[in-house]
Amino acid sequence: MRLVHDVGMELRQLRSFVVVAEELNVGRAATRLHLTQPSLSRQIAALEHDLGVELFARIKRRFVLTAAGETFLADAKDLLRRSDEAVRTAQRTQRGELGTLRLRFVQSATFEVLPRLLGAFRQAYPEVVLDLEASTTLRQTQALHDGRIDVGLLRPNTPAP
Secondary structure, three states: OHHHHHOOOHHHHHHHHHHHHHHOOOHHHHHHHHHOHHHHHHHHHHHHHOOOOOOOOEOOOOEEEEEHHHHHHHHHHHHHHHHHHHHHHHHHHHHOEEEEEEEEOOOHHHHOHHHHHHHHHHHHOOOOEEEEOOHHHHHHHHHHHHOOEEEEEEOOOOOOO
8 A cells, every 4th residue: 555655746746637627638638738638648647656546537538537536636626725825925925924023122212113113014014923022222233133133223323234
């Protein structure tokens, strides 16, 4: 019996499987995927071989999902959805729309500057978690230099980069 970690399945194969399952016709599926029919047939055969199950019954040049194919289709669609979601999440994090912003500030910033900045920031980036803490200029400078914080609101008494 094959174990799941032995399967060399790729997202490309899953996408191909889902389209063939939706079309139940390799020609139409190949057109949708911008592949040749033989290439798509090889992908499906390789996937079935890797899984060790028959996903389609081939009846008179027609494809029909087997019971294994039916259950695999639901999971394949879920995996593809989650994969697409993971890509979007990574991209949003890269753009700064998600994640945590570590901000330190001098106490005097709490009176006027910090509330105004935080209001605008929360409006623009509602899903970013703010890690806020009052800190001295000296500690902020060192934390910025060491990469322990992302932003510092400080009163520099010497020129700093």
